[in-house]
Amino acid sequence: MKQIIIQGIRGKMGRALCERIEGRQDCRVLAGIDLSAGQEGAIPVVSSPSDLPAGGDVVIDFSAPEASMRLLEYCVAHSLPCVLCTTGFSEEQKAQICQASEKVAVFQSANMSLGINLLAELACRAAKKLGLDYDIEIIEKHHHNKVDAPSGTALLLADAINASVDVPYTYVYDRHAVRKARDVHEMGLHAVRGGSIVGEHEILFCGQDEVITLSHSAASRGVFANGAINAALFLCGKPAGLYTMRDLLED
Structure with a gap:
């Protein structure tokens, strides 16, 4: 069973992810990252990636560009695959994503549907x-x-x-x-x-x-949540590189 970390866990997409993962047998939510630390039900929530517990297999990010960049630094340092679902990146940030993908597996899509x-x-x-x-x-x-x-x-x-x-x-x-x-x-x-x-x-x-x-x-956020979860499971075990929805669909 894969251990998933969710950045933006208290947002609408973060909650949709938790609901969908709860009904699955192949993965669970290990921890979340959000502005305020605490608990989201039984899930521990930290305010910084540096406070995450060990044991995560992959991160799903539904947050904001600045938070995504901080998360990528952590993922590179800890060889942790990352699914970037955030949008609105600047050209400089897009270049940073490409640089990070040379060291760790990164899945990026502007839409997970x-x-x-x-x-x-x-x-x-x-x-x-x-x-x-x-x-x-x-x-x-x-x-x-x-x-x-x-x-x-x-x-x-x-x-x-x-x-x-x-x-x-x-x-x-x-x-x-x-x-x-x-x-x-x-x-x-x-x-x-x-x-x-x-x-x-x-x-x-x-x-x-x-x-x-x-x-x-899209009738609900569930369609994006399902896509993000499937992308996360696809990314586990993959070598460094920048992956897209086309890679997932062709797998």
């Missing part, structure tokens, strides 16, 4: 087939507490499309100050924040007289 990663594959196929005759716009919707925009998932989808075409698109996040016709090499990314929306993503392929829409809607 199988459906979202399938959506990315479908979007790539559509972009190749439809070409520049269809304008591409991505709309993402999340709860009002989400701080990064556009979402990491929207960028995941946009980056996947860009990697599949010959001439990459330029991302446009705001059109209110622009007074000109849309360029065929633009891709619009739009963020909606409101209420308790778990996560909705739409990719619009807008052509002459028709619009093709690919979409994904």
Whole structure:
């Protein structure tokens, strides 16, 4: 049975992880990391990775970029695999993640849902087939507490499309100050924040007289929790490297 550590254990995703792990026979939660130390039920919670008990097999991180960087330092020092589910990393932080992956196994995905990663594959196929005759716009919707925009998932989808075409698109996040016709090499990314929306993503392929829409809607955080747990178990025993959802799906 694998021993999992959860950073951000008192957040909504941390609690969703605990609920899903509780019903499994192949893993358990050893400890949690959060701003305030104490107990989360029977699970010990520490405020710093340096206070973690020994015996962890892998860490799942649903926190904030700064906390993720501190966690990575600990993981490298203790040869502990890490699943990064946090989004909103700066370019400098992304470089640090790559450096850490040279010394320890790191799994990173902006979205842990199988459906979202399938959506990315479908979007790539559509972009190749439809070409520049269809304008591409991505709309993402999340709860009002989400701080990064556009979402990491929207960028995941946009980056996947860009990697599949010959001439990459330029991302446009705001059109209110622009007074000109849309360029065929633009891709619009739009963020909606409101209420308790778990996560909705739409990719619009807008052509002459028709619009093709690919979409994904998450009904609960459980779908992301399941993906993160499966990624954590996949990562146990893996050599140093940067792994993605594609590696998990192909395993």
